[in-house]
Amino acid sequence: MEPTQLTLHRLQDITDGFSEGRKLGQGAYGKVYRGEDKNGEVAVKLLHNVGPELNDEEFKNEFDNLKKLKHPNIMKLIGYCYQTQHKCMEYNGKSIFAEHTYRALCLEYLHNGSLQNFLSGILMLHFTL
C-alpha cells in the first residue's frame, strides 16, 4: 500500500502541536514525536528546516528508502506530509511573508524505539551475557 498524504493540521493534532511531551528522540534528520489518535500510535519524523534544496534531497532519500523496505520486522512508512505555509514577520520595519515548508514522515510506532536502538539493545544484551 502506498503511503498516505497527510496534512500538517492532522500531524499537529495527533502530536499536540509537536509538543516536547510527545518527543521520542532526535536524529540527524530531525525530531521524532509520538502521535496518537483513536486508531493507535504512530511515530512522526519532522525534518528540521535548514535550506530548501538540502532538505528536499534528504527528505526524498529517506522517503524512498523507507518506501522500499517491506518486511514484517521493519517499521512501515504509513504516510507523509509536505506542506508550505507563509508566516507574517517583520523585516526592516516591513511585513514579509516567510515561507516554511513542513516535511514529515509518519511511521509505524515501535515500542522499543527505532530499529537501530532495538538492534543495539540486543547486541548489548548479547555482550553482557
Ligand SMILES: Nc1ncnc2c1ncn2[C@@H]1O[C@H](COP(=O)(O)OP(=O)(O)OP(=O)(O)O)[C@@H](O)[C@H]1O
Ligand atoms: N518508528 C519509531 N517508533 C518509536 N520511536 C522511534 C521511531 N523512529 C525513531 N524513534 C525514536 O526517535 C529517535 C531518533 O530517530 P531517528 O530515526 O531520527 O534517528 P536515529 O535512528 O537515532 O539516527 P540517525 O539520525 O542516524 O538516523 C530514535 O533514537 C528513537 O528513540
